[in-house]
Amino acid sequence: MQQEAIHEFKSQLRGELIGPADASYETERKVYNGMINRKPRLIAKCADVADVMTAIHFARKHGVRASIRSGGHNAGGLGICDDCLVIDLSRMKFVHVDPATRKVRVGGGCTWGDVDHALHAFGLAVPSGIISTTGVGGLTLGGGMGHLTRKYGLTIDNLLSADVVLADGSFVVASAEQNPDLFWAIRGGGGNFGVVTSFLFQAHPVQMVIAGPMLWNLDQAAEIMKWYREFIVHAPEELNGFFAFLTVPPAPPFPENLHFKKMCGIVWCCTGAQDQANRLLEPLRKLHPPAFEFFAPMPFPMVQSMFDGLYPPGLQWYWKADFVKELSDEAIALHVKHGSELPTLHSTMHLYPINGAAHRPKSTDTPWNYRDANWSEVIVGVDPNPANKNHITQWARNYWEALHPYGAGGAYVNFMMDDEGSERIRATYGSNYDRLTTIKAKYDPNNFFSVNQNIRPAGAA
Numbered sequence: 001m002q003q004e005a006i007h008e009f010k011s012q013l014r015g016e017l018i019g020p021a022d023a024s025y026e027t028e029r030k031v032y033n034g035m036i037n038r039k040p041r042l043i044a045k046c047a048d049v050a051d052v053m054t055a056i057h058f059a060r061k062h063g064v065r066a067s068i069r070s071g072g073h074n075a076g077g078l079g080i081c082d083d084c085l086v087i088d089l090s091r092m093k094f095v096h097v098d099p100a101t102r103k104v105r106v107g108g109g110c111t112w113g114d115v116d117h118a119l120h121a122f123g124l125a126v127p128s129g130i131i132s133t134t135g136v137g138g139l140t141l142g143g144g145m146g147h148l149t150r151k152y153g154l155t156i157d158n159l160l161s162a163d164v165v166l167a168d169g170s171f172v173v174a175s176a177e178q179n180p181d182l183f184w185a186i187r188g189g190g191g192n193f194g195v196v197t198s199f200l201f202q203a204h205p206v207q208m209v210i211a212g213p214m215l216w217n218l219d220q221a222a223e224i225m226k227w228y229r230e231f232i233v234h235a236p237e238e239l240n241g242f243f244a245f246l247t248v249p250p251a252p253p254f255p256e257n258l259h260f261k262k263m264c265g266i267v268w269c270c271t272g273a274q275d276q277a278n279r280l281l282e283p284l285r286k287l288h289p290p291a292f293e294f295f296a297p298m299p300f301p302m303v304q305s306m307f308d309g310l311y312p313p314g315l316q317w318y319w320k321a322d323f324v325k326e327l328s329d330e331a332i333a334l335h336v337k338h339g340s341e342l343p344t345l346h347s348t349m350h351l352y353p354i355n356g357a358a359h360r361p362k363s364t365d366t367p368w369n370y371r372d373a374n375w376s377e378v379i380v381g382v383d384p385n386p387a388n389k390n391h392i393t394q395w396a397r398n399y400w401e402a403l404h405p406y407g408a409g410g411a412y413v414n415f416m417m418d419d420e421g422s423e424r425i426r427a428t429y430g431s432n433y434d435r436l437t438t439i440k441a442k443y444d445p446n447n448f449f450s451v452n453q454n455i456r457p458a459g460a461a
């Protein structure tokens with residue numbers, strides 16, 4: 001590519017353009033997953049919508065592939081690619097709260113920590129995930145599940161509209177009234193349809209929650225899972241709880257005698273009163289007294305950032321996932337076998353409940369096809385040491401292969417690496433897949449946005 005073209009591009013940006021010769025290039029090309037080592041040709045740190053349009057025009061004119069990066073958390077590293085232009089939104093951070101309507105406008109480069117912080121001052125929250133450093137962009141466009149799912153649904157169920165720059169560089173609004181087909185597609189179809197420069201969400205009154213983990217010894221794991229599978233499907237929606245196999249971190253609040261011990265647990269988050277939370281969990285405490293619990297009133301942003309310190313950027317990540325409708329006794333036995341063999345301190349397995357309010361929309365209301373699944377399962381191999389890459393990967397694959405026959409078919413797109421293949425994506429969207437390909441053909445006929453869990457335009461070779 002001609003240097004003049006790059007100079008011209010740079011001069012048109014209000015933000016920054018970074019290339020391999022720049023001092024910040026090595027830092028800027030990193031993403032959250034330390035396993036990803038890609039070398040883009042250019043990184044455009046866009047300052048505003050105009051910069052995003054300019055970046056798209058430049059990439060198209062010069063035939064350069066483009067990726068979209070918001071929080072950089074995608075485990076498959078889909079915010080970045082080799083020899084491409086990264087459209088980086090991390091400078092586009094703003095959160096405007098309207099307390100009267102409880103609506104919040106969020107810049108495309110925000111993390112959930114930015115949103116939680118701004119909303120908490122008004123006693124409000126939007127359902128998101130469980131780690132505050134995750135980007136709003138990727139999490140929302142894939143679906144979004146976390147501590148508030150059972151009460152307020154998936155993140156996409158709370159999206160009211162989005163500002164989008166399309167593959168031809170034009171700007172549109174996607175909402176129920178404007179470009180409703182595009183609005184449908186971006187609520188689960190990922191970054192396939194355009195660059196979302198801002199999101200408008202409906203927030204909800206959430207300020208203090210009763211939250212935290214309860215832990216049990218592994219020899220009780222099967223009975224806890226059996227109790228949990230019945231309980232969480234029928235529990236009041238105020239109560240959310242995800243099941244986990246984990247190794248106890250060597251830090252407060254965990255007592256020293258449990259440090260480094262492999263255990264199972266449930267991480268609760270209750271938006272109801274403390275009395276209600278205790279009343280709901282008293283039978284569990286009596287039947288299966290936890291070896292340890294840290295279940296207490298806390299500000300919502302505190303539970304949202306509870307695991308941030310344990311999972312800093314730069315660790316090696318490999319994960320595999322499935323949606324799950326039922327947890328049979330055989331599946332539980334396999335979970336206990338593989339969950340007991342966690343390969344490293346950070347590795348884990350989570351079963352996130354996606355029932356309650358997330359079951360209310362129909363499977364065709366958004367691309368999220370599995371409205372009848374009860375859990376989103378993710379098997380996560382994590383370690384700081386790159387030498388353990390194969391070890392954590394193999395463990396996750398073996399665990400997943402054993403459990404996959406008990407899954408519902410597809411998996412959460414945001415819990416996939418970049419090695420899953422198109423059949424897995426098709427299985428995830430199920431009967432919504434064809435509609436997605438038709439909308440893709442309308443808004444991105446040449447598959448310009450292809451660095452993602454790709455939905456190919458209908459009719460494309």
Ligand SMILES: Cc1cc2nc3c(=O)[nH]c(=O)nc-3n(C[C@H](O)[C@H](O)[C@H](O)COP(=O)(O)OP(=O)(O)OC[C@H]3O[C@@H](n4cnc5c(N)ncnc54)[C@H](O)[C@@H]3O)c2cc1C
Nearest residue numbers: 070071072073074078079129130135137138139145191196
């Ligand atoms: C530690 C950790 C915890 C997680 N916890 C949860 C959780 O609790 N719940 C949950 O639902 N998910 C969770 N995830 C998964 C998370 O939703 C995905 O990794 C998601 O892709 C991250 O979004 P991002 O913006 O940070 O990613 P990026 O890497 O920046 O982007 C990923 C992809 O998203 C698309 N994209 C991002 N922003 C935009 C935009 N503004 N416009 C268009 N396309 C865009 C692009 O296709 C891009 O390739 C977690 C991930 C990690 C690593």
